[in-house]
Amino acid sequence: MSRTMPPAGAAVLEQNRAGAGERFLRGLATPGGAVFLLLVALLAAIIVANPSFGEPESLIRFIGRTAPIAIAAIGQYFVIVAGEFDLSMGSVVTMQVIVAGNLIGDDDAKVLPVLLLMLVLGALIGLINGLVTTLLKVPSFIVTLGMMLALFGLVMFWTGGAAQGNPADSFRQIGRGGIQDVPVFGVIPYPVIILAVAAALGFWLMRRPYGRTLIAAGDNSAAAALTGARVWWVRTRAFMLSSLAATVSGILLVGYAGVHPSVGRGYEFTAITAVVLGGVVLGGGRGWLLSAAAGAFALESLFTLLNFLGVESTWRDTVQGVIIIVAVAAAARSWQRRRRGSALPARAEQHRITATSAKPAEGTEQGGNGY
Amino acid sequence: ACTTDPSVTEDTGTASEGASPGATEQTEWFDQALYDEQNEQRTATFEGSPDEPWLQYIAGDMTDTSKFASEGGHKVCFANASISNPWRQTGWITMNEQLKVLQDEGVVSEMETRDAKDNDNTQIADIDYFINEGNCDAFIISPNSTAALTPAVERACETGKPVVVFDRGVETDCATTFIHPIGGFAWGIDSANFLTERLQEGDKVVALRILPGVDVLEQRWAAAEKIFAEKGIEATDYFTNADPTEIKKIISDELATGDVQGVWMDAGDGAVAAIEAFEDAGKDLPVMTGEDELSFLRKWKETGIDALAPVYSNFQWRTPLLAVQKIFAGEEVPAEWVLPQQPIPAEELDDWLERNDGMPDGHYAKFGGEDLPGYPDVWQQRQMP
Amino acid sequence: MNSTRKAGGFFARLSSTRIVYLVALLTLIVGAVLVATTGRNFFSPGNISSILTGTSVLGFIAIGQTLVILVGSLDLSVPYVASLTSLIAAGVMANSSANILPGVLLALGAAAVIGLANGLIVAGLKVHGFIATLGMGLIISGYLATNFKGSFGQAPFAFRLVGATGLGPVPISTLIMLGCAVLAMLLLHRTRTGHHIYAVGGDLNVARMSGIRVQTPIITAHVLCSLLAGMAGLLLASRLGVGSPTVGSQGGYDLLSIAAVVLGGTLLSGGKGTITGTLGGVLIFAMLDNIMSVMQVNPFLKDVVRGVVIVVAVAVYARRSIVKRQPRFGHGQPEEPARKQEVAA
Amino acid sequence: MLEVRGLGKSFFGIPVLQDAALSLHAGEVHGLVGENGAGKSTLMKVLAGVYQRDQGTVLIDGREVHFSHPTQAHEAGLSTVFQEFNLLPDRSVAENIYLGREPRKGLFVNRALMNRTTADLLASLGITSIRPTAQVRSLSVAEQQIVEIAKAISYDARIISMDEPTAALAGPEVDLLYAIIERLRERGTAILYVSHRLREIFDLCDTITVLKDGRIVDTRPAAELDDSALVRMMVGRPMSAYFPDKLPEDEMAEPPSTTALLELSDAGNDQVDGINLTVEAGEIVGVAGLQGSGRTELVQAVFGAQPFTRGTMRVDGIELLPRSPRQAIRGRIALITEDRKAEGLSLNLSLLDNALSVIRSVFPRRTGAVRQEVPGMFSTLEVVARDLDQEVQYLSGGNQQKVVLAKWLAISPRIVLLDEPTRGIDVGAKVAVYRLMRQLAAEGAAVLMVSSELPEVIGMSDRILVMRDGRLAGELPAGAGEEAVLQLATGARNGNGHNDGGSARSGSFPPPGGEGEGEPA
Numbered sequence A: 001m002s003r004t005m006p007p008a009g010a011a012v013l014e015q016n017r018a019g020a021g022e023r024f025l026r027g028l029a030t031p032g033g034a035v036f037l038l039l040v041a042l043l044a045a046i047i048v049a050n051p052s053f054g055e056p057e058s059l060i061r062f063i064g065r066t067a068p069i070a071i072a073a074i075g076q077y078f079v080i081v082a083g084e085f086d087l088s089m090g091s092v093v094t095m096q097v098i099v100a101g102n103l104i105g106d107d108d109a110k111v112l113p114v115l116l117l118m119l120v121l122g123a124l125i126g127l128i129n130g131l132v133t134t135l136l137k138v139p140s141f142i143v144t145l146g147m148m149l150a151l152f153g154l155v156m157f158w159t160g161g162a163a164q165g166n167p168a169d170s171f172r173q174i175g176r177g178g179i180q181d182v183p184v185f186g187v188i189p190y191p192v193i194i195l196a197v198a199a200a201l202g203f204w205l206m207r208r209p210y211g212r213t214l215i216a217a218g219d220n221s222a223a224a225a226l227t228g229a230r231v232w233w234v235r236t237r238a239f240m241l242s243s244l245a246a247t248v249s250g251i252l253l254v255g256y257a258g259v260h261p262s263v264g265r266g267y268e269f270t271a272i273t274a275v276v277l278g279g280v281v282l283g284g285g286r287g288w289l290l291s292a293a294a295g296a297f298a299l300e301s302l303f304t305l306l307n308f309l310g311v312e313s314t315w316r317d318t319v320q321g322v323i324i325i326v327a328v329a330a331a332a333r334s335w336q337r338r339r340r341g342s343a344l345p346a347r348a349e350q351h352r353i354t355a356t357s358a359k360p361a362e363g364t365e366q367g368g369n370g371y
Numbered sequence B: 001a002c003t004t005d006p007s008v009t010e011d012t013g014t015a016s017e018g019a020s021p022g023a024t025e026q027t028e029w030f031d032q033a034l035y036d037e038q039n040e041q042r043t044a045t046f047e048g049s050p051d052e053p054w055l056q057y058i059a060g061d062m063t064d065t066s067k068f069a070s071e072g073g074h075k076v077c078f079a080n081a082s083i084s085n086p087w088r089q090t091g092w093i094t095m096n097e098q099l100k101v102l103q104d105e106g107v108v109s110e111m112e113t114r115d116a117k118d119n120d121n122t123q124i125a126d127i128d129y130f131i132n133e134g135n136c137d138a139f140i141i142s143p144n145s146t147a148a149l150t151p152a153v154e155r156a157c158e159t160g161k162p163v164v165v166f167d168r169g170v171e172t173d174c175a176t177t178f179i180h181p182i183g184g185f186a187w188g189i190d191s192a193n194f195l196t197e198r199l200q201e202g203d204k205v206v207a208l209r210i211l212p213g214v215d216v217l218e219q220r221w222a223a224a225e226k227i228f229a230e231k232g233i234e235a236t237d238y239f240t241n242a243d244p245t246e247i248k249k250i251i252s253d254e255l256a257t258g259d260v261q262g263v264w265m266d267a268g269d270g271a272v273a274a275i276e277a278f279e280d281a282g283k284d285l286p287v288m289t290g291e292d293e294l295s296f297l298r299k300w301k302e303t304g305i306d307a308l309a310p311v312y313s314n315f316q317w318r319t320p321l322l323a324v325q326k327i328f329a330g331e332e333v334p335a336e337w338v339l340p341q342q343p344i345p346a347e348e349l350d351d352w353l354e355r356n357d358g359m360p361d362g363h364y365a366k367f368g369g370e371d372l373p374g375y376p377d378v379w380q381q382r383q384m385p
Numbered sequence C: 001m002n003s004t005r006k007a008g009g010f011f012a013r014l015s016s017t018r019i020v021y022l023v024a025l026l027t028l029i030v031g032a033v034l035v036a037t038t039g040r041n042f043f044s045p046g047n048i049s050s051i052l053t054g055t056s057v058l059g060f061i062a063i064g065q066t067l068v069i070l071v072g073s074l075d076l077s078v079p080y081v082a083s084l085t086s087l088i089a090a091g092v093m094a095n096s097s098a099n100i101l102p103g104v105l106l107a108l109g110a111a112a113v114i115g116l117a118n119g120l121i122v123a124g125l126k127v128h129g130f131i132a133t134l135g136m137g138l139i140i141s142g143y144l145a146t147n148f149k150g151s152f153g154q155a156p157f158a159f160r161l162v163g164a165t166g167l168g169p170v171p172i173s174t175l176i177m178l179g180c181a182v183l184a185m186l187l188l189h190r191t192r193t194g195h196h197i198y199a200v201g202g203d204l205n206v207a208r209m210s211g212i213r214v215q216t217p218i219i220t221a222h223v224l225c226s227l228l229a230g231m232a233g234l235l236l237a238s239r240l241g242v243g244s245p246t247v248g249s250q251g252g253y254d255l256l257s258i259a260a261v262v263l264g265g266t267l268l269s270g271g272k273g274t275i276t277g278t279l280g281g282v283l284i285f286a287m288l289d290n291i292m293s294v295m296q297v298n299p300f301l302k303d304v305v306r307g308v309v310i311v312v313a314v315a316v317y318a319r320r321s322i323v324k325r326q327p328r329f330g331h332g333q334p335e336e337p338a339r340k341q342e343v344a345a
Numbered sequence D: 001m002l003e004v005r006g007l008g009k010s011f012f013g014i015p016v017l018q019d020a021a022l023s024l025h026a027g028e029v030h031g032l033v034g035e036n037g038a039g040k041s042t043l044m045k046v047l048a049g050v051y052q053r054d055q056g057t058v059l060i061d062g063r064e065v066h067f068s069h070p071t072q073a074h075e076a077g078l079s080t081v082f083q084e085f086n087l088l089p090d091r092s093v094a095e096n097i098y099l100g101r102e103p104r105k106g107l108f109v110n111r112a113l114m115n116r117t118t119a120d121l122l123a124s125l126g127i128t129s130i131r132p133t134a135q136v137r138s139l140s141v142a143e144q145q146i147v148e149i150a151k152a153i154s155y156d157a158r159i160i161s162m163d164e165p166t167a168a169l170a171g172p173e174v175d176l177l178y179a180i181i182e183r184l185r186e187r188g189t190a191i192l193y194v195s196h197r198l199r200e201i202f203d204l205c206d207t208i209t210v211l212k213d214g215r216i217v218d219t220r221p222a223a224e225l226d227d228s229a230l231v232r233m234m235v236g237r238p239m240s241a242y243f244p245d246k247l248p249e250d251e252m253a254e255p256p257s258t259t260a261l262l263e264l265s266d267a268g269n270d271q272v273d274g275i276n277l278t279v280e281a282g283e284i285v286g287v288a289g290l291q292g293s294g295r296t297e298l299v300q301a302v303f304g305a306q307p308f309t310r311g312t313m314r315v316d317g318i319e320l321l322p323r324s325p326r327q328a329i330r331g332r333i334a335l336i337t338e339d340r341k342a343e344g345l346s347l348n349l350s351l352l353d354n355a356l357s358v359i360r361s362v363f364p365r366r367t368g369a370v371r372q373e374v375p376g377m378f379s380t381l382e383v384v385a386r387d388l389d390q391e392v393q394y395l396s397g398g399n400q401q402k403v404v405l406a407k408w409l410a411i412s413p414r415i416v417l418l419d420e421p422t423r424g425i426d427v428g429a430k431v432a433v434y435r436l437m438r439q440l441a442a443e444g445a446a447v448l449m450v451s452s453e454l455p456e457v458i459g460m461s462d463r464i465l466v467m468r469d470g471r472l473a474g475e476l477p478a479g480a481g482e483e484a485v486l487q488l489a490t491g492a493r494n495g496n497g498h499n500d501g502g503s504a505r506s507g508s509f510p511p512p513g514g515e516g517e518g519e520p521a
């Protein structure tokens, strides 16, 4: 193929892409970028309402306690960007919490094997969700709804509704402890580190062939299948990632909050809300992983702000409802604007893609735009 | 053929034509008369042996049940609100063990149970089903909510069979007996008094409540809130859905804005998370009231905080079946069977912990089933049918 | 040739509804046998009445949900609408039969306004139905939690009769629900709006290009769905005798109604499905619940059974509804049609 | 009748139409031609009320009109066959035709009337094979296109615009359309006709308007123009011929070898049967056939998308019967699908992501290396875009097709299957595709091309296979006449137009009216 593809290098590739700064600006102008601005605004508002929140110790604690929902949102992101839903997430969290409570007990020696078992269980549930969705062609909304009911019922039946007790402290340290005596922050909670790792892994994965194929499958699964992607397997893995993320959330929550059957309740909707707030489009094919995590932080910041402002806790639902409708409506308008062409990224002129690192674009005889 | 449930009549329900007392009732849970009554009942003397608190009652009107006296096994129909929380689960296990005893004794032939899964509409249908299809000799009803279930309970009463209502009440006294511990106001008084005694004016109490709209829970807060207000304690309340994650976040945020000296809870669920929030924030542990759920008692013991465990007597789940036994024996039963409701103070903590050794965290110390056949395995394993 | 294609088309259109009723029949038979083993009669008036009562509230909501799903949206706010209308109705009626009409009208009016808001958010602001109605549900739920702490109001006797009366074993409420179902069917199959609902759900762009104002069917479907949820709320008020801020969410009607609709063979993505199928789905749920209650299945296991049934049943249709082209070459007998044609020519 | 003046429309601030002017008279068929992205569809959509114009005036019968919704256009007597299908697969033919204006009787839709009038309409167009109550999904693509046309006609519009109505049609159906247009013309309907098939333009149109870069180049009577003049006007640079010659021998890397790269024997599944064919390295084999003859199924089967269930397939002498596209791609087989938007591209993803999609799915480890080659591929294909990060939905059809080609070039395919590779793309882009095909062949790939455009098949192929009713009906050498191809395709033996194509989809259409070059009917 040497002649159809003149050799080129990274330089040429970059020459045909926008600069990093421009790409960043373009990104900020999308709903996926706007959520970061929203987050900053909310944090600022919280600090105004309660200046002590701005201290590094408080902030890092806040990040720590938001880690479980942010990790769940990251998991849900994989599924949503592939054009699916995972409603079983909350039940998976509950199941894992109870499994930890019942199987580990006070026995430190059991921590590792049970941890392993939990991960296997999480992967298995995701596998079932994924296979039923992709191979049996049942809409994932229904599959995971069924899984949510069945799983929760099974766990409750198995435990009679209550866990034996909190598991060994060494296990709970994962969600509760931290690295002590760090300058500036005081303590860096382990959840912060786990979140950072999860986000980094997720970010990396989304730039890997797997991640790009996942988005492609969410955008147009027929086309993805014809590029040789095993769409069923790509999607199934997304469900597995989601359940695994729920498992990690569960592990953190056991530490953070302890074992109780209501831990994890409603997590699926909170995670979906966070993802959508992060500008990820339901239906798939659009959106960034880190924005989903930022969506979770924005949501939590909002609740915290409401607490600090002394808003009656019963109004919290209402505020949340208004916020997600407004945010998604704004996002929809922003995509429309892009289509209509008044937005920055679409306005740039089209020209021929060049392979030589020599001259700028106007290489055609006529010049001007296009042919 | 037009069939109308005969009991749906003009005058059921609380309100009379044209009046709308519901409108005033709905935001105001506080009821001075009931408050005073329960306040007194806290110190009242209970008839019967303190070794069997589930059979104790406060002397009062008795229902004559001689007309129900009959031999042989009777079929009991139980319309349960749900088993959706640890307290109800524990009680449900106890009830089933009690059932076995009565079945062995030949008093009860079988108990058919329908579980309404916290749904008023379902429970109404369940009761109607029992009336039409159940061949029931007696009804036991644990109402899901007060006003909505009143007509259905009345319909059950109209069958002429004995009706036993327990836990939450209904707005009718047609039932043969209504079994309940003293009540929410007593809980509120016990817990709020405990806290106010140990706190000073201006101190802050965070109140963690499960959910709005359930009368037994609302009354707990109504009483406590009143007492806190009288004593100048600053109290902020939150609904948590019993989710420890929420509880921990709420306390953390509260601690971030200022110090908290007391924690008040309307149920023990999630108490551990509340205490841990103080630990994690490195603050002094609060004075606290929880419940006799073992998770709380254990954490209490472990941290050595200054605490009280108010009790909403879980052993009341034994009483309905025992009441049925009495009814079919023709023995009179209290029209309103008020069971003792004694908080667990620090002095008794060790004792209760010891008695419940090996039970899961979601178990309730005052479950009252130590003399039942399945003890302790059934509760330890939380086996339910 | 043409006749076989015709038959194929006929089956293709009926099949999913048929399967629903086959599954319902299967449930019925298995149920009857199981119930008989406990010494009960599945077909006794009391039991039938119990099953039918179980269909009515969910039925109202599922009919409405069918409309919004057909138009390509979803409604997660229905439980809260039902709660709200039960409160409005009982509150306004305040145990006076003179207030029944204003109570009903105000309750349905509020439901319609919520539906209109949902519709406008979905159609006008282009917010996904899932999010729009999830948000609307949260908004109402916050309002309810803040303003109502328990049951409220009182339904007068005449109004309570609706929930308590039956024609033989058939509750009036079920008949009203079936009446609504018939109206919804008429709407879908016989009116322009109905045709446009299918069109918009099938392909928004095609509908637009064909000159349909696509907002109208979306908004209509949402308003009707909310109205039907309002009907469910009225029925609940009638059965409970009071309004309650939690009746709707107690029933879990949001997800359950969606499951019933999909169980009834309607495509979750819209454009294809029937009310008849939905009624079948609701019936299956009601029978399942009834059987499990009679069998005294552990309440936790009930959810397990429900969950499994939803997935398995939908898996059966999903496999059926993958439209395949007619094979040109079978395994054994290629060329059959071609030869016939040659003879004909 | 219709008069357009100074029309302007821009997307993303880029003008797509500028100062466009056009006038249409009763009984006139007005051809509108131009390269991909010239703005033809946009012009039609503005006229139809789908888009709002930014500037200019549109007059119908001398009165200025302003449509903000397609309904208004219908009311004003203007209907449109859009480039994309506008049918609901799950609804009946009649419901589709009357969508948005269902006849009513009282409150209710009058179904009986709807079905009856639909049947009448179809009959009046000479179509008997389509029942009004048939689900559109059960129709073939060609039948669906006919329904689409019938729908536009059913508005009784005085002005009908058709945007590439024949893109999905082959010989006989095109003739049917010719007949329909003739009838409309007689009725005094004005028709605005867009097609990339220049032959049709000359066959049908009285006047031709050429659009380029959103501007009108010229409007002339058809009689004054010929192919090359028209092409010159369209591309703005001279082009020796519409169909390019083969590359000169000396440009070939090596003489074409004679190894059979692709070999099928007795292969079949439920749509095709008894397929025996070989394609040698360096060879371009064309596959012709009527709509629905199973050409797509053939290439899809070779590609493993609808695998063969019988027979054997060899790639480079080694047995390989792919059961999935993935296996095929592993064997370095590429398929350019006929439906770019539905099967070829992820429209929300960037050029770069689309170009790398195959590599990422199947050879993820080579992603890094191939990434560097992407600009080269796009440059060779003369892709025009803002940059590599632009989402492909913002590209014109031709450029999108080039992106599809690029993603397959990335695997250096040995066997290249092309299904209607030039469907709906302009002359310039076509030439790029042809050149690429030659290039691939020259480099030793085996190329199998399905096309409905006979001149293209004939002009490009070293051998021509003709399919009929799921089987190979015969093989013709390079340079065979269209007549010969059509004869094989329709199974017509003695020119009596007998058609034994047993397929329900194609069988009922009238056979080609005239032999040879398919003159206007």
Ligand SMILES: Nc1ncnc2c1ncn2[C@@H]1O[C@H](COP(=O)(O)OP(=O)(O)OP(=O)(O)O)[C@@H](O)[C@H]1O
Residues within 6 Å of the ligand: A339, D011, D016, D034, D035, D036, D037, D038, D039, D040, D041, D042, D043, D083, D394, D395, D396, D397, D398, D424, D425, D426
């Ligand atoms: N909805 C749209 N949003 C953004 N850009 C568009 C849209 N529709 C068309 N364009 C752009 O407008 C230009 C003209 O497109 P148009 O579809 O009118 O071309 P055309 O002449 O019909 O081409 P083809 O022959 O490929 O159909 C192209 O550059 C295209 O990318």
Ligand SMILES: Nc1ncnc2c1ncn2[C@@H]1O[C@H](COP(=O)(O)OP(=O)(O)OP(=O)(O)O)[C@@H](O)[C@H]1O
Residues within 6 Å of the ligand: C324, C325, C326, D137, D138, D139, D140, D141, D168, D289, D290, D291, D292, D293, D294, D295, D296, D297, D338, D419, D420, D450, D451, D452, D505
């Ligand atoms: N009745 C039908 N049901 C479903 N899909 C159909 C039907 N008829 C045609 N198609 C689809 O339309 C496309 C083209 O039809 P078909 O395969 O019959 O034609 P072809 O011989 O490949 O001709 P061409 O590719 O030129 O259109 C294929 O992708 C096919 O799957």
Ligand SMILES: [Mg+2]
Residues within 6 Å of the ligand: D040, D041, D042, D083, D163
């Ligand atoms: Mg076009």
Ligand SMILES: [Mg+2]
Residues within 6 Å of the ligand: D295, D296, D297, D338, D419
């Ligand atoms: Mg084809």
